[in-house]
Amino acid sequence: MPQAAYKTHVPPARPAAKQARRDAAFEDQKRSFLRMVSHELRTPLNSILGFSEILASELYGPLGDPQYKEYAQIIQGSGAKLLKLVNQVLEIAKLEGGAADVDLQPEPLDAALEDAASPLKQDLGERDIHITFDETVHEAMVCADPKGLRTVLGNLLSNAVTFSPDGGEVRVRAERFGDEIEITIDDDGDGVDPADLPRLLKPFEQGGDPLTRSGEGAGLGLAICDLTCQAMGGKLRLVSAVGEGMSARVRLPAG
Structure with missing residues (x-):
């Protein structure tokens, strides 16, 4: 069987x-x-x-x-x-794509800002623009990727300087909110319509017609800042109004 x-x-x-x-x-x-x-x-x-x-x-x-x-x-x-x-x-x-290498560690904010502002010295001198760091900056520690932090600060400072008038001022301060540090970078530029702010965080957007705008670049700086902040567990927010300059506010975990 x-x-x-x-x-x-x-x-x-x-x-x-x-x-x-x-x-x-x-x-x-x-x-x-x-x-x-x-x-x-x-x-x-x-x-x-x-x-x-x-x-x-x-x-x-x-x-x-x-x-x-x-x-x-x-x-x-x-x-x-x-x-x-x-x-x-x-x-x-x-x-x-989530393929960026991020190594989070405690970083003194003032040192990162000095590194980020250093390449702007020639432009600052030629246009008589000053970057002022509030005392709060020297006391702040953030948890961030060293390279990513300097990329974000460098792009935001460069953006603020670019859109500031000759003889203007870029102001930087830091404030603690619970377990986070908020870094604020203010400029005296012309500002933008609040309705345009979301577009500025998208790649290739500069808030104007690419064929008629006066500024150079592809409009990737703010998008890189936004994505880098997210990769480091933080966020970027822009605040502006026409004729009132721009305020870039970065929140990162405290170091």
């Missing part, structure tokens, strides 16, 4: 488990794509910047016609702008 054949019943994989595996695979693909794009874009741009700098400085001898040197300087400047844009787009992609 033949023996009965038995089949081992294997329960189907749970939909949630399948979705988790698909999500993990997709995240890996995104990270791989970002690494590839980063390499493929930065490598030729670095060559353009390097060789144009050599030509502009006439390192190996005069170029002859002075226009050649001018053209080399234009290539170098354009390459630097393009490299900055590429870096910003890749940073946006990493932050939106």
Whole structure:
């Protein structure tokens, strides 16, 4: 008499488990794509910047016609702008995809602000704009990623300086709210309509027509600030009104 054949019943994989595996695979693909794009874009741009700098400085001898040197300087400047844009787009992609490396640790706010303000010294001097730090800044400690904190502060200070009038002032203060520190950066610029504020935190938005606006850049700075704050467990809020300047307020966990 033949023996009965038995089949081992294997329960189907749970939909949630399948979705988790698909999500993990997709995240890996995104990270791989970002690494590839980063390499493929930065490598030729670095060559353009390097060789144009050599030509502009006439390192190996005069170029002859002075226009050649001018053209080399234009290539170098354009390459630097393009490299900055590429870096910003890749940073946006990493932050939106959750692929950014964030190392949270206690950071003194005054030191981070000094580092962030340092690249602005030439522009500040040429336009007679002053950045003033309130005493509260020197007492504040935040829990943040060191690089991310300086990126946020640098972009916000640069934005405040850009839209301040010549001879204006950018004011920075800090205030504690429970377990959080709020960093406020105020400027004396023209301000914007409150209805436009949500758009300013979206990539490529600067609150105006890109074909007619006077400012440079792709409008990624504030979007990077917003996403970086979120990645560090904080948030960015903008407060403004036409004719009343802009107030950028960053809340981060206290250090």
